[in-house]
Amino acid sequence: MKRLMIVSALLLSASPALLASAPAGVVRQSDAKAEYDALNKEYRAARSAFRAELRELQNSGDEDAIAAAQAHDPTGEFLGRFVDAAAGYAGLDEALPFLQWIVENGSVDRPEDGILVSDEAQAALDTILRDHIASEELGSFASKLARMGRTLGNERCRDTLGTIITKSPYMSVQLAARFSRAQLTMGDSDATKAQRRGAVKDLKTVIAESDSESTVARATSALFELENLQIGLIAPDIEANDLDGIAFKLSDYRGKVVVIDFWGDW
Amino acid sequence: MYPHERSLVKRLQNEPFALIGVNSDKDLEKLRPRMEEENITWRSFWNGPKGTGGPISAQWNVRGWPTIYVLDKQGVIRFKNVRGEAMDEAVDELLAE
Numbered sequence: 001m002k003r004l005m006i007v008s009a010l011l012l013s014a015s016p017a018l019l020a021s022a023p024a025g026v027v028r029q030s031d032a033k034a035e036y037d038a039l040n041k042e043y044r045a046a047r048s049a050f051r052a053e054l055r056e057l058q059n060s061g062d063e064d065a066i067a068a069a070q071a072h073d074p075t076g077e078f079l080g081r082f083v084d085a086a087a088g089y090a091g092l093d094e095a096l097p098f099l100q101w102i103v104e105n106g107s108v109d110r111p112e113d114g115i116l117v118s119d120e121a122q123a124a125l126d127t128i129l130r131d132h133i134a135s136e137e138l139g140s141f142a143s144k145l146a147r148m149g150r151t152l153g154n155e156r157c158r159d160t161l162g163t164i165i166t167k168s169p170y171m172s173v174q175l176a177a178r179f180s181r182a183q184l185t186m187g188d189s190d191a192t193k194a195q196r197r198g199a200v201k202d203l204k205t206v207i208a209e210s211d212s213e214s215t216v217a218r219a220t221s222a223l224f225e226l227e228n229l230q231i232g233l234i235a236p237d238i239e240a241n242d243l244d245g246i247a248f249k250l251s252d253y254r255g256k257v258v259v260i261d262f263w264g265d266w
Numbered sequence: 267m268y269p270h271e272r273s274l275v276k277r278l279q280n281e282p283f284a285l286i287g288v289n290s291d292k293d294l295e296k297l298r299p300r301m302e303e304e305n306i307t308w309r310s311f312w313n314g315p316k317g318t319g320g321p322i323s324a325q326w327n328v329r330g331w332p333t334i335y336v337l338d339k340q341g342v343i344r345f346k347n348v349r350g351e352a353m354d355e356a357v358d359e360l361l362a363e
Protein backbone atom coordinates (compact mmCIF):
# COMPACT_ATOMS: atom_id res chain seq x y z
CA MET A 1 0.00 0.00 0.00
CA LYS A 2 2.83 2.36 0.83
CA ARG A 3 4.31 1.88 -2.60
CA LEU A 4 0.96 2.51 -4.20
CA MET A 5 0.56 5.75 -2.31
CA ILE A 6 3.94 7.03 -3.46
CA VAL A 7 3.29 5.97 -7.01
CA SER A 8 -0.10 7.57 -7.09
CA ALA A 9 1.27 10.80 -5.72
CA LEU A 10 3.72 10.83 -8.61
CA LEU A 11 0.95 10.11 -11.05
CA LEU A 12 -1.26 12.83 -9.72
CA SER A 13 1.45 15.37 -10.21
CA ALA A 14 2.20 14.04 -13.68
CA SER A 15 -1.27 13.62 -15.05
CA PRO A 16 -3.99 16.20 -14.57
CA ALA A 17 -6.36 13.99 -16.54
CA LEU A 18 -6.10 11.40 -13.82
CA LEU A 19 -7.00 13.79 -11.00
CA ALA A 20 -10.66 13.56 -11.81
CA SER A 21 -10.83 9.78 -11.71
CA ALA A 22 -8.43 8.96 -8.88
CA PRO A 23 -10.35 8.64 -5.62
CA ALA A 24 -8.70 9.63 -2.35
CA GLY A 25 -5.27 9.88 -3.92
CA VAL A 26 -4.86 6.13 -4.45
CA VAL A 27 -4.66 4.57 -7.88
CA ARG A 28 -5.87 1.02 -7.69
CA GLN A 29 -5.37 -1.49 -10.42
CA SER A 30 -9.15 -1.74 -10.76
CA ASP A 31 -9.34 1.98 -11.57
CA ALA A 32 -6.94 1.56 -14.46
CA LYS A 33 -8.87 -1.44 -15.66
CA ALA A 34 -12.17 0.42 -15.44
CA GLU A 35 -10.68 3.33 -17.34
CA TYR A 36 -9.37 0.99 -20.01
CA ASP A 37 -12.66 -0.88 -20.32
CA ALA A 38 -14.66 2.35 -20.59
CA LEU A 39 -12.36 3.82 -23.22
CA ASN A 40 -12.26 0.62 -25.24
CA LYS A 41 -16.04 0.27 -25.06
CA GLU A 42 -16.43 3.83 -26.29
CA TYR A 43 -14.03 3.11 -29.14
CA ARG A 44 -15.83 -0.05 -30.19
CA ALA A 45 -19.16 1.81 -30.29
CA ALA A 46 -17.66 4.64 -32.35
CA ARG A 47 -15.95 2.18 -34.67
CA SER A 48 -19.09 0.16 -35.26
CA ALA A 49 -21.06 3.35 -36.00
CA PHE A 50 -18.34 4.28 -38.49
CA ARG A 51 -18.53 0.87 -40.17
CA ALA A 52 -22.30 1.06 -40.34
CA GLU A 53 -22.02 4.45 -42.02
CA LEU A 54 -19.58 3.03 -44.57
CA ARG A 55 -21.77 0.02 -45.27
CA GLU A 56 -24.75 2.21 -45.89
CA LEU A 57 -22.81 4.41 -48.29
CA GLN A 58 -21.40 1.39 -50.08
CA ASN A 59 -24.95 0.22 -50.74
CA SER A 60 -25.71 3.63 -52.20
CA GLY A 61 -22.65 3.41 -54.46
CA ASP A 62 -21.81 7.11 -53.98
CA GLU A 63 -18.00 7.02 -54.43
CA ASP A 64 -17.38 10.62 -53.33
CA ALA A 65 -19.42 10.19 -50.17
CA ILE A 66 -17.58 6.94 -49.38
CA ALA A 67 -14.21 8.66 -49.80
CA ALA A 68 -15.33 11.55 -47.58
CA ALA A 69 -16.67 9.19 -44.92
CA GLN A 70 -13.29 7.41 -44.63
CA ALA A 71 -12.16 10.49 -42.71
CA HIS A 72 -14.72 9.68 -40.00
CA ASP A 73 -12.73 6.67 -38.79
CA PRO A 74 -12.51 7.29 -35.02
CA THR A 75 -9.28 5.28 -34.62
CA GLY A 76 -6.99 8.30 -34.93
CA GLU A 77 -8.80 10.25 -32.22
CA PHE A 78 -8.83 7.27 -29.87
CA LEU A 79 -5.17 6.59 -30.56
CA GLY A 80 -4.45 10.00 -29.00
CA ARG A 81 -6.66 9.26 -26.03
CA PHE A 82 -5.02 5.89 -25.40
CA VAL A 83 -1.58 7.52 -25.67
CA ASP A 84 -2.61 10.09 -23.03
CA ALA A 85 -4.05 7.40 -20.77
CA ALA A 86 -0.90 5.26 -21.08
CA ALA A 87 1.21 8.31 -20.21
CA GLY A 88 -0.87 8.74 -17.05
CA TYR A 89 0.33 5.34 -15.85
CA ALA A 90 3.85 5.67 -17.24
CA GLY A 91 6.22 3.11 -15.78
CA LEU A 92 3.42 1.15 -14.09
CA ASP A 93 2.07 -2.15 -15.33
CA GLU A 94 -1.36 -0.47 -15.37
CA ALA A 95 -0.17 1.19 -18.59
CA LEU A 96 0.24 -2.15 -20.32
CA PRO A 97 -3.34 -2.65 -21.58
CA PHE A 98 -3.33 0.86 -23.05
CA LEU A 99 0.03 0.31 -24.74
CA GLN A 100 -1.13 -3.03 -26.14
CA TRP A 101 -4.24 -1.36 -27.53
CA ILE A 102 -2.07 1.22 -29.28
CA VAL A 103 0.12 -1.48 -30.85
CA GLU A 104 -2.90 -3.52 -31.93
CA ASN A 105 -5.03 -0.71 -33.29
CA GLY A 106 -2.51 1.97 -34.14
CA SER A 107 -1.07 0.14 -37.12
CA VAL A 108 -2.49 0.83 -40.51
CA ASP A 109 -3.36 -2.27 -42.44
CA ARG A 110 -2.99 -1.34 -46.07
CA PRO A 111 -1.20 -4.14 -47.87
CA GLU A 112 -1.06 -2.20 -51.14
CA ASP A 113 1.08 0.46 -49.44
CA GLY A 114 3.25 -1.99 -47.58
CA ILE A 115 2.98 -2.23 -43.83
CA LEU A 116 2.62 1.06 -42.05
CA VAL A 117 3.28 1.25 -38.37
CA SER A 118 2.23 4.53 -36.85
CA ASP A 119 4.73 6.46 -34.72
CA GLU A 120 2.40 5.91 -31.77
CA ALA A 121 2.39 2.13 -32.27
CA GLN A 122 6.16 1.98 -32.63
CA ALA A 123 6.62 4.11 -29.51
CA ALA A 124 4.17 1.93 -27.57
CA LEU A 125 6.02 -1.21 -28.67
CA ASP A 126 9.34 0.31 -27.57
CA THR A 127 7.82 1.31 -24.22
CA ILE A 128 6.46 -2.19 -23.62
CA LEU A 129 9.88 -3.73 -24.22
CA ARG A 130 11.67 -1.08 -22.16
CA ASP A 131 9.37 -0.58 -19.14
CA HIS A 132 7.22 -3.71 -18.98
CA ILE A 133 9.53 -6.53 -20.00
CA ALA A 134 9.45 -7.87 -16.44
CA SER A 135 5.64 -7.91 -16.26
CA GLU A 136 3.91 -11.23 -15.77
CA GLU A 137 1.02 -9.80 -17.82
CA LEU A 138 3.09 -9.78 -21.01
CA GLY A 139 2.04 -13.32 -21.96
CA SER A 140 -1.30 -12.33 -23.48
CA PHE A 141 0.38 -9.63 -25.56
CA ALA A 142 2.97 -12.16 -26.72
CA SER A 143 0.18 -14.52 -27.79
CA LYS A 144 -1.53 -11.78 -29.78
CA LEU A 145 1.65 -10.98 -31.71
CA ALA A 146 1.20 -14.26 -33.63
CA ARG A 147 -1.74 -12.66 -35.43
CA MET A 148 -0.26 -9.20 -35.85
CA GLY A 149 2.18 -9.97 -38.66
CA ARG A 150 -0.16 -8.44 -41.20
CA THR A 151 -0.14 -5.05 -39.52
CA LEU A 152 3.23 -4.92 -37.76
CA GLY A 153 5.18 -7.02 -40.24
CA ASN A 154 6.40 -10.55 -39.54
CA GLU A 155 9.98 -9.51 -38.83
CA ARG A 156 9.01 -6.87 -36.29
CA CYS A 157 6.73 -9.39 -34.53
CA ARG A 158 9.45 -12.05 -34.55
CA ASP A 159 12.04 -9.61 -33.18
CA THR A 160 9.66 -8.45 -30.45
CA LEU A 161 8.92 -12.03 -29.44
CA GLY A 162 12.64 -12.82 -29.45
CA THR A 163 13.23 -9.96 -27.01
CA ILE A 164 10.41 -11.17 -24.75
CA ILE A 165 11.77 -14.74 -24.78
CA THR A 166 15.26 -13.58 -23.88
CA LYS A 167 14.38 -10.97 -21.29
CA SER A 168 11.15 -11.98 -19.54
CA PRO A 169 11.83 -13.39 -16.07
CA TYR A 170 8.64 -15.48 -16.25
CA MET A 171 8.66 -18.95 -17.79
CA SER A 172 4.92 -18.65 -18.61
CA VAL A 173 5.57 -15.45 -20.59
CA GLN A 174 8.58 -16.96 -22.35
CA LEU A 175 6.55 -20.01 -23.37
CA ALA A 176 3.64 -17.90 -24.63
CA ALA A 177 6.15 -15.93 -26.71
CA ARG A 178 7.76 -19.11 -28.07
CA PHE A 179 4.39 -20.55 -29.09
CA SER A 180 3.45 -17.24 -30.66
CA ARG A 181 6.72 -17.02 -32.59
CA ALA A 182 6.23 -20.55 -33.92
CA GLN A 183 2.67 -19.73 -35.05
CA LEU A 184 3.85 -16.55 -36.71
CA THR A 185 6.52 -18.43 -38.63
CA MET A 186 4.07 -21.17 -39.65
CA GLY A 187 1.80 -18.56 -41.19
CA ASP A 188 4.67 -16.76 -42.92
CA SER A 189 5.25 -18.07 -46.44
CA ASP A 190 8.50 -16.07 -46.61
CA ALA A 191 9.96 -17.67 -43.47
CA THR A 192 13.48 -19.04 -43.97
CA LYS A 193 14.47 -22.65 -43.31
CA ALA A 194 16.34 -21.55 -40.19
CA GLN A 195 13.20 -19.78 -38.92
CA ARG A 196 11.18 -22.93 -39.54
CA ARG A 197 13.72 -24.99 -37.63
CA GLY A 198 13.45 -22.38 -34.88
CA ALA A 199 9.69 -22.89 -34.82
CA VAL A 200 10.14 -26.65 -34.33
CA LYS A 201 12.49 -25.92 -31.43
CA ASP A 202 10.07 -23.39 -29.93
CA LEU A 203 7.17 -25.86 -30.04
CA LYS A 204 9.27 -28.65 -28.54
CA THR A 205 10.23 -26.32 -25.69
CA VAL A 206 6.57 -25.42 -25.09
CA ILE A 207 5.57 -29.10 -25.09
CA ALA A 208 8.36 -29.98 -22.66
CA GLU A 209 7.97 -27.04 -20.29
CA SER A 210 4.34 -25.92 -20.24
CA ASP A 211 2.17 -27.09 -17.36
CA SER A 212 -1.06 -26.27 -19.23
CA GLU A 213 -2.58 -29.40 -20.75
CA SER A 214 -4.45 -27.48 -23.44
CA THR A 215 -1.34 -25.52 -24.43
CA VAL A 216 0.63 -28.75 -24.75
CA ALA A 217 -2.15 -30.23 -26.91
CA ARG A 218 -2.23 -27.18 -29.19
CA ALA A 219 1.55 -27.09 -29.47
CA THR A 220 1.60 -30.81 -30.28
CA SER A 221 -0.85 -30.26 -33.15
CA ALA A 222 1.18 -27.31 -34.39
CA LEU A 223 4.37 -29.41 -34.29
CA PHE A 224 2.61 -32.18 -36.23
CA GLU A 225 1.63 -29.64 -38.88
CA LEU A 226 5.14 -28.26 -39.08
CA GLU A 227 6.76 -31.68 -39.35
CA ASN A 228 4.18 -33.55 -41.43
CA LEU A 229 1.85 -31.20 -43.26
CA GLN A 230 4.28 -29.14 -45.30
CA ILE A 231 4.27 -28.80 -49.07
CA GLY A 232 6.50 -31.49 -50.55
CA LEU A 233 5.80 -34.09 -47.85
CA ILE A 234 3.59 -37.16 -48.26
CA ALA A 235 0.32 -36.40 -46.50
CA PRO A 236 -0.25 -38.41 -43.34
CA ASP A 237 -2.95 -41.03 -43.83
CA ILE A 238 -6.43 -40.50 -42.48
CA GLU A 239 -8.42 -43.55 -41.48
CA ALA A 240 -11.95 -42.91 -40.27
CA ASN A 241 -15.60 -43.47 -41.07
CA ASP A 242 -17.43 -41.61 -43.79
CA LEU A 243 -20.77 -39.93 -43.14
CA ASP A 244 -22.56 -43.26 -43.66
CA GLY A 245 -20.41 -44.99 -41.07
CA ILE A 246 -18.22 -46.82 -43.58
CA ALA A 247 -14.48 -46.85 -42.81
CA PHE A 248 -12.04 -45.70 -45.48
CA LYS A 249 -8.58 -44.26 -45.83
CA LEU A 250 -7.14 -41.24 -47.53
CA SER A 251 -4.47 -43.51 -49.05
CA ASP A 252 -7.24 -45.46 -50.87
CA TYR A 253 -7.12 -42.54 -53.30
CA ARG A 254 -3.39 -42.82 -54.14
CA GLY A 255 -3.06 -42.50 -57.92
CA LYS A 256 -5.58 -39.67 -58.02
CA VAL A 257 -5.17 -35.96 -57.51
CA VAL A 258 -6.96 -35.29 -54.23
CA VAL A 259 -8.40 -32.12 -52.78
CA ILE A 260 -8.90 -32.49 -49.02
CA ASP A 261 -11.53 -30.06 -47.84
CA PHE A 262 -12.10 -29.54 -44.11
CA TRP A 263 -15.67 -28.32 -44.19
CA GLY A 264 -18.83 -27.91 -42.22
CA ASP A 265 -22.34 -26.77 -43.02
CA TRP A 266 -22.55 -23.55 -41.00
CA MET B 267 -18.07 -22.93 -51.49
CA TYR B 268 -20.57 -25.59 -52.53
CA PRO B 269 -21.23 -24.31 -56.08
CA HIS B 270 -17.52 -24.16 -56.86
CA GLU B 271 -16.86 -27.62 -55.47
CA ARG B 272 -19.88 -29.04 -57.30
CA SER B 273 -18.64 -27.67 -60.62
CA LEU B 274 -15.08 -28.91 -59.98
CA VAL B 275 -16.31 -32.43 -59.19
CA LYS B 276 -18.60 -32.43 -62.22
CA ARG B 277 -15.94 -31.08 -64.60
CA LEU B 278 -13.39 -33.71 -63.50
CA GLN B 279 -15.72 -36.68 -63.10
CA ASN B 280 -13.85 -38.67 -65.74
CA GLU B 281 -10.37 -37.69 -64.52
CA PRO B 282 -8.19 -39.33 -61.83
CA PHE B 283 -9.43 -36.82 -59.30
CA ALA B 284 -11.26 -36.96 -55.97
CA LEU B 285 -12.58 -34.32 -53.63
CA ILE B 286 -12.44 -35.76 -50.12
CA GLY B 287 -14.11 -33.85 -47.33
CA VAL B 288 -13.47 -33.92 -43.62
CA ASN B 289 -16.80 -32.88 -42.22
CA SER B 290 -16.97 -31.21 -38.82
CA ASP B 291 -20.72 -31.04 -38.28
CA LYS B 292 -21.72 -32.42 -34.89
CA ASP B 293 -25.16 -33.60 -35.94
CA LEU B 294 -25.29 -35.80 -39.01
CA GLU B 295 -29.10 -36.04 -38.93
CA LYS B 296 -29.30 -32.30 -39.48
CA LEU B 297 -26.60 -32.44 -42.13
CA ARG B 298 -28.23 -35.10 -44.35
CA PRO B 299 -31.11 -32.99 -45.69
CA ARG B 300 -28.67 -30.14 -46.29
CA MET B 301 -26.50 -32.45 -48.39
CA GLU B 302 -29.54 -33.37 -50.46
CA GLU B 303 -30.43 -29.73 -50.90
CA GLU B 304 -26.90 -28.69 -51.86
CA ASN B 305 -26.26 -31.80 -53.93
CA ILE B 306 -23.09 -32.69 -52.02
CA THR B 307 -22.05 -35.94 -53.63
CA TRP B 308 -18.39 -36.20 -52.63
CA ARG B 309 -17.23 -38.50 -49.87
CA SER B 310 -16.28 -37.12 -46.48
CA PHE B 311 -14.62 -38.43 -43.37
CA TRP B 312 -16.58 -37.54 -40.28
CA ASN B 313 -14.65 -35.59 -37.64
CA GLY B 314 -16.91 -37.05 -34.94
CA PRO B 315 -19.46 -35.75 -32.44
CA LYS B 316 -17.12 -33.07 -31.09
CA GLY B 317 -17.47 -31.17 -34.35
CA THR B 318 -14.60 -28.78 -34.95
CA GLY B 319 -12.94 -30.24 -31.83
CA GLY B 320 -12.77 -33.69 -33.42
CA PRO B 321 -9.68 -35.87 -33.81
CA ILE B 322 -8.87 -35.37 -37.51
CA SER B 323 -8.94 -31.59 -37.47
CA ALA B 324 -7.03 -31.64 -34.17
CA GLN B 325 -4.26 -33.79 -35.61
CA TRP B 326 -4.11 -31.70 -38.77
CA ASN B 327 -4.02 -28.54 -36.65
CA VAL B 328 -6.98 -27.04 -38.51
CA ARG B 329 -7.94 -23.68 -37.00
CA GLY B 330 -10.00 -22.24 -39.83
CA TRP B 331 -12.79 -23.64 -41.96
CA PRO B 332 -12.61 -24.37 -44.78
CA THR B 333 -8.99 -25.53 -44.86
CA ILE B 334 -7.79 -27.02 -48.13
CA TYR B 335 -4.91 -29.35 -49.01
CA VAL B 336 -4.19 -30.47 -52.58
CA LEU B 337 -2.28 -33.75 -53.04
CA ASP B 338 -0.69 -35.08 -56.22
CA LYS B 339 -1.15 -38.63 -57.46
CA GLN B 340 1.70 -39.84 -55.21
CA GLY B 341 -0.04 -38.42 -52.13
CA VAL B 342 2.41 -35.54 -51.75
CA ILE B 343 1.05 -32.25 -50.39
CA ARG B 344 1.50 -29.75 -53.21
CA PHE B 345 -0.79 -26.83 -52.34
CA LYS B 346 -2.50 -25.50 -49.24
CA ASN B 347 -5.53 -23.29 -48.89
CA VAL B 348 -6.06 -22.58 -52.57
CA ARG B 349 -9.57 -21.31 -53.27
CA GLY B 350 -11.75 -20.75 -56.30
CA GLU B 351 -9.80 -20.38 -59.53
CA ALA B 352 -6.48 -21.05 -57.79
CA MET B 353 -7.83 -24.44 -56.68
CA ASP B 354 -8.89 -25.27 -60.26
CA GLU B 355 -5.47 -24.28 -61.60
CA ALA B 356 -3.65 -26.31 -58.94
CA VAL B 357 -5.69 -29.42 -59.69
CA ASP B 358 -5.32 -29.03 -63.47
CA GLU B 359 -1.56 -28.63 -63.09
CA LEU B 360 -1.30 -31.85 -61.06
CA LEU B 361 -3.58 -33.77 -63.43
CA ALA B 362 -1.28 -32.80 -66.30
CA GLU B 363 1.82 -34.26 -64.57
